[in-house]
Amino acid sequence: MMFSSKVLFGEAEFSVLDLDGAKALDENLMAYSFTEEGEIFLFGLKHSYKAYKGTINKEKLDKIFRFPDAALIIKPEEDGTFTHSYVSPTVDRRVISRGCRPTPHCPCIGCRIVDMWYTKAPGHMTPAVDVSEARVSPDGELVLPIFEGEEIISKLLMRDPSVRHAFSPNIFDSPLEQMFYELAFLDLHKYPQHPVGKYRLDFAIPDKRIAIELDGHEYHKTKYQRTHDAKRDRWLYGQGWTVLRFTGTEIHQNLDRCLDEICKLVGIERVSRSQQ
Template identity: 90%
Template sequence: MWYTKAPGHITPAVDISEGRASAEGELILPIFEGEEIISKMLTRDPSVRHAFSPNIFDSPLERMFYELAFLDLHIYPQHPVGKYRLDFAIPDKRIAIELDGHEYHKTKYQRTHDAKRDRWLYGQGWTVLRFTGTEIHQNLDHCLDEICTLVGIERVSKSNRAP
């Protein structure tokens, strides 16, 4: 599957080199067009995987979450809000999605920092959804269902993974 980037210049529908960040730090992805690419995305065809720069995501958990969530949600990874950087955001709905891996979020200091951060975001009109690494690994579909319900959209895809 290909798309036209400029007259006489065609580009693969999934072109890793086209992934980049805007001046505001928002991730800009390649354009997906045509029924074939949509079918592959909905069936989670492994040929349609994104190999992003390791600097975009802070953890393998975030990378895995994004690769599956982007089928249903228009989310922005590493989205800045004030002095904070959210793991993922849906800015137009003011929804922050935080993934708490055990290693980084196990200390009392980090849990206190997260609580203060959540209160500040709430004061700015944001809703913060926190998911543990265990929740993501054991039942990602349930996590995505919860986010989609809050956003008010219907899920397009469901993984074939058991809960």
């Protein structure tokens, strides 16, 4: 509108903007100053609309022109899955999740960030990702802006121990399970304490029918528990599940080997390995 606006003096027309005096501020940014007639035009607008009660206000203009602190980028893959990437001032663009499928309550870290809310004051909840401001890039990627909470998310993805526990559900039977959940959150889309039949699995990857069981040092060394585990494993095998068992010693001493074994069976590339 400003580019085409004119001020009339008699039969003469004067542009509101100085179209010949444009200045390049950046590669894709030009600045145009107002002409003297344009300044008169602005002065008239100020007086004509000083009692304006419409819907356009400073708050809405600030929202329109705000710049995101970070972004979550979702790329559709040929196999029907999605790859999530994240970029912020402190985190170079990096893949944080592969093989995501559009299922309710997906446990991958990308979907968990989309579902994340934070509060500044009691009763005032704000989504970390503004889905309403999503845009599609020329490459067909969905770009979701993050306007607040970037510092917490970036710390989480950089494995800062000060925030990791806040993203862990409080449903674990043992510290070993919680530790495994927190250390493997980038690589595996795992559901903790997943019910199958009359049993509850330590972790499950349901779409692959993979059960992950962690055997602690004390509880699983009894004859009763070993018999119970064997009975459950036979039932799961009969239902088409693959059961992977790891001891606490294996998790503590060689977590990478455990994750490599699981990811190979699932058929996915380790995200944390590719970031090293």
